[in-house]
Amino acid sequence: MSSTLGVLLKQLDPSLTIAMVERLDHIAQESTSGWNNAGTGHAAYCELNYTPETAEGKINASKAFDINASFEVSTQFWAYLVEQGALPEPQSFINPTPHVSFVWGENNVNYLRKRFEALSNSAQFAGMEYSEDPEVLKQWMPLVMEGRNPNEKVAGTRVSWGTDVNFGALARHMIEYSQRAGNFDLYLGHEVSAIKRQGIDWLVTAKDKHSTTPLELSARFVFLGAGGAALLLLQKSGVDESLGYGGFPVSGQWLVCKNPDIVKQHLAKVYGKAAIGAPPMSVPHLDTRIIDGEHALLFGPFAGFTTKFLKLGSFFDLFASLRPSNLIPMLKVGLTSFDLIKYLITEVLQTRKSRMVALREYYPQAQDHDWSLAFAGQRVQIIKKDPKTGGKLEFGTEVVAAKDGSLAALLGASPGASVAVTAMLQVIEKCFADQLKTSAWQTRIKTMIPSYGQSLTEDAELLKQVRQHSLTTLKIIPPTA
Structure with missing residues (x-):
């Protein structure tokens, strides 16, 4: 989240001076580390908890549509950074990995069928596949189907353009870019001990794990x-x-x-x-x-x-x-x-x-x-x-x-890191509202995120355009797809 916000702000105003304080001796070793999370590019393709079934037996898909649109915003921004050379080859942080939902038992199969029907009629989930055929499911996920009871009722959905994301690598790449861009200070091994008002600024005090001298930073925004x-x-x-x-x-x-x-x-x-x-x-x-x-x-x-x-x-x-x-x-x-x-x-x-x-x-x-x-x-x-x-x-x-x-x-x-760009845009909208109204910031933000200010849920043609560009640039789908 912090590295995303830093890069967004530097793109909007290159003159900004930014400091990042990290309590550990290396970047992205906590929740962002690749081994500390599932690495799923959460787009609501396979996560059944985003589509609960109501007491009336209907599927509430509102959260799925919102999360899907938010992930599209993230991929737009990452694709922009790749094109600008701010991020390296996409394979270093994102890879194509189909997203599959799998259930067994008649009630669960009925639920998944209704979920598929509720989602697949929208442009956001067009192309999602559904099957109750064990042979088809075996092609999608051989380990899951091998040795399973042949009389068991099963069902699955698949979105072939799902992703596996190494958010730790992504954060490190963005911080490396920030360092190259200048006016950026990184303090590793420093734990924040106090955050206090100092006039119109904030005074942030951090303890250096390797020294007795505390770090003090004065900032207009924290x-x-x-x-x-x-x-x-x-x-x-x-x-x-x-x-x-x-x-x-x-x-x-x-x-x-x-x-x-x-x-x-x-x-x-x-x-x-x-x-x-x-x-x-x-x-x-x-x-x-x-x-x-x-x-x-x-x-x-x-x-x-x-x-x-x-x-x-x-x-x-x-x-x-x-x-x-x-x-x-x-x-x-x-x-x-x-x-x-x-x-x-x-x-x-x-x-x-x-x-x-x-x-x-x-x-x-x-x-x-x-x-x-x-x-x-x-x-x-x-x-x-x-x-x-x-x-x-x-x-x-x-x-x-x-x-x-x-x-x-x-x-x-x-869904955390997957919707980091949307979350950090909310920070900018709340904390940099006056700057965001300027034509310069509006132009830059729409260059980074072409769909900014528009609804991907309601505009199917816009969704098609930005998704094709993002997935092609990030090498999730081939250019001819």
Whole structure:
């Protein structure tokens, strides 16, 4: 998020001076790291939690349309940066990987059929394939279908132009470009300890892990893009807009296979249905991953609970976030989220054997010795005030900005990095509203993102044009497609 915002702002105004403060000694080692997330270019092609079924049996696809449009904005921006030479060859951070939804059992098959019908009639999902034929599904995902009960009712959908994204590599590329562009300072190994008003500016103080001399930076605008720790930093700022927000941390684990004989048989991100009460990022999926040239398969994630807000954070993070303003919302969520709590307890108690049983629902012939357990990144879901219930748990991301636009933070999790460009455009719209009204900024932003200010959900022809250009430039589809 932070690297995206930095590059957007430098494109809009090259004269800006930007500093980035990172608590670790290397870039993008927390949630953005390729091994700490699924790497799915979330476009709502395969993620069933974005299309819930209502009590009346209808599919609510509104979130899917919004997320799909947001991902199109991201690919437009990445394609622009590739064309400008700001990003290297696309294969270094994004690769074509079909997005597949897979279900079994009559009720689930009926659901997927209705989902396909609700989505495929729109231009955004035109070209999505649907099948209940085991032979067709075997072509899409051989490992998933091999050894499966032939009498089992199954169904799947596929979008061939899905993507696997190494967000860690993408962030590093953007920061390297920012350094080449100039007027950009990167401070690694510095942990922010204070954010205080200083007249019309902010004074940001950070501790240097390798020195006793603190770093002090004065800035007219501050963005807090620290993953789960963004909440703690937002609270340090003392802005009124931080009041009432809390965080619910969820940890994750993956089963990882790097056996090349197995990995080469699966090229897809295969998503299923989540367990009752499961948070959105815990939808089970069997993924092709391409991270810095290394191919692997990931299955999971298996959720858990911890009081850390970062993978390399402190067990005191949750307690440090408690404030009089967020105690009631957090208590209300804790007392009403029985399904989620039950789910997390079940996940925490899982053994290796039970995890392999879960894997074999998606890959029936999986062998224990081919898979190892790895820890994913931390995710902190938003808890906020609610006038009706007193507090509610939000799934997704949310931009929180000070009234005067001098400070902003990004809270929440999935779909996260996939919609980074849309999220950071929201920051710019809230915090740089006057500049954005100028013809210079309008011209530049529409050069970077041709669809800016227009609806890709409503304008099918515009969608077709920008999607073709983005997918061709990023080498997701061949130029002749």
